[in-house]
Amino acid sequence: xxxxxxxxxxxxxxxVAILSILTVSLLVPxxxxxxxxxxxxxxxxxxxxxxxxxEFGKAFYYPYLYPDQYEFFEMLPFHMCHLSSFTIAxxxxxxxxxxxxxxxxxxxxxxxxxxxxPDVPFKFPDANFLLYFISHxxxxxxxxxxxxxxxxxxxxxxxxxxxLITVPVIVTVYLINLTINFFIxxxxxxxxxxxxxxxxxxxxxxxxxxxxxxxxxxxxGLMAFxxxxxxxxxxxxxxxxx
Numbered sequence: 284x285x286x287x288x289x290x291x292x293x294x295x296x297x298x299v300a301i302l303s304i305l306t307v308s309l310l311v312p313x314x315x316x317x318x319x320x321x322x323x324x325x326x327x328x329x330x331x332x333x334x335x336x337x338e339f340g341k342a343f344y345y346p347y348l349y350p351d352q353y354e355f356f357e358m359l360p361f362h363m364c365h366l367s368s369f370t371i372a373x374x375x376x377x378x379x380x381x382x383x384x385x386x387x388x389x390x391x392x393x394x395x396x397x398x399x400x401p402d403v404p405f406k407f408p409d410a411n412f413l414l415y416f417i418s419h420x421x422x423x424x425x426x427x428x429x430x431x432x433x434x435x436x437x438x439x440x441x442x443x444x445x446x447l448i449t450v451p452v453i454v455t456v457y458l459i460n461l462t463i464n465f466f467i468x469x470x471x472x473x474x475x476x477x478x479x480x481x482x483x484x485x486x487x488x489x490x491x492x493x494x495x496x497x498x499x500x501x502x503x504g505l506m507a508f509x510x511x512x513x514x515x516x517x518x519x520x521x522x523x524x525x
Contacts, residue, residue, distance in 0.1 A: 287405060288405060288406045289404065289405060289406065290401070290403045290404060290405055290406050290412065291406065292400065292401070294406065296406050296407035296412070297401070299407075300398075300407070300412075300416045301398050301399070303420075304398065304416065304419065304420040304423055304424075305423075307420065307424060308420065308423040308424040308426075308427045309427055309431070311424070311428070312424075312427045312428045312430070312431035312432045313431055313432075315428070315432045316431055316432050316434075318432060319433075320378065320433060323432070327375040327376075327428070328375070328376065330372075330375060330421070330424075330425060330428075331371075331372035331373070331375040331376050331425075332372075333421070334368045334369075334371070334372045334421050334422070334425065335368070335369065335372050337368070337418060337421070338360040338365050338368050338369060339360060341358045341360065341365075341418075342355050342356075342358040342359050342360070343355070344414075345358045345411075345414075346358065348410055348411070349411065352404070354469065354471050356463050356467050356471045356472055357471035357472060357473065359472075359474075361456055361459055361472075361474035361475070362393075362474050362475060363389050363392070363393040363475055364389075364390065364393040364394065364397055364418075364419060364422055366385075366389060366452070367385070367386045367389040367390035367393055367394075367422055367426075368386075368390075368418075368421070368422050368425075370382040370383075370385045370386040370389070370390075371383065371386035371390060371422065371425045371426055371429060372425070374386060374429060375425060375428075375429065380435070380441075381441075381444070383429050383430075383435050383437075384437045384441045384442075384444065384445050385445055385448060385449075386422075386425075386426055386429075387426060387429075387430065387435075387436075387437055387445075387511070388437070388442070388445045388449075388507075388508050388511055388512075389445075389449070390422050390423065390426045391423075391426065391511050392504070392507040392508065392511060393422075394419050394422055394423045394426075395507075397415075397419050398416075398419055398423075400481075401415060401416070402415075402481045403415050436515060437512065437515065438515070438519075439512070439516070439519075442508060442512045445508065446505065446508060449504070449508075453475065453477070453501075456474045456475050456477060457475075457477045459472065459474060460472040460473060460474055460477055460478050464478070476500075477493075477494075477497065477500070478493060478494075479493050480493065480496070
């Protein structure tokens with residue numbers, strides 16, 4: 284299903300996509316809040332497997348559907364939202380809290396940018412539009428299911444742990460970009476947008492050109508983590524006796 288009309292940021296189809304994802308991601312976990320992991324075992328296992336398969340599959344089906352726009356080495360699962368999908372899927376399968384914490388900060392931060400400033404060329408019902416928003420919808424839904432239904436949240440120590448893990452991950456992803464681009468003539472790798480800015484209208488229009496944007500990215504990332512944690516800080520500081 285393809286459409287040649289260019290995507291318009293905050294156009295009607297964009298707003299409907301955002302509202303639909305937010306509604307499902309918040310309402311369904313709230314309706315399931317009395318269910319346990321055992322009650323939803325088949326559902327969460329299936330969701331996790333679908334997410335993992337989808338992230339690995341992107342390197343194959345995007346170049347197949349759009350051979351003139353995407354190639355294999357730029358669609359490997361190394362972007363922030365890819366890694367967030369893996370970590371929340373692993374959490375759903377294992378119930379290991381560290382994977383929730385990473386997915387919570389990476390996923391909410393990444394989804395906030397991805398949903399409000401999407402890197403898609405065409406409007407609904409183009410396949411790229413559908414794949415992009417469904418994939419990010421799965422991610423946000425899985426995070427909210429873990430947070431609301433299964434009652435998980437990060438604490439301040441886990442925020443610091445997430446930051447400490449994120450730093451070497453950024454360095455690793457940057458080295459992956461450089462390695463791929465050294466060996467592949469088309470230099471396709473731009474994971475976490477560490478090499479060049481994403482296409483479309485976004486905040487990078489106000490940043491210095493790469494690689495001078497990296498310190499700005501780092502500071503904005505810390506601010507994003509802080510903003511994501513802020514409601515929990517306020518609750519713990521003013522609404523509990525701990």
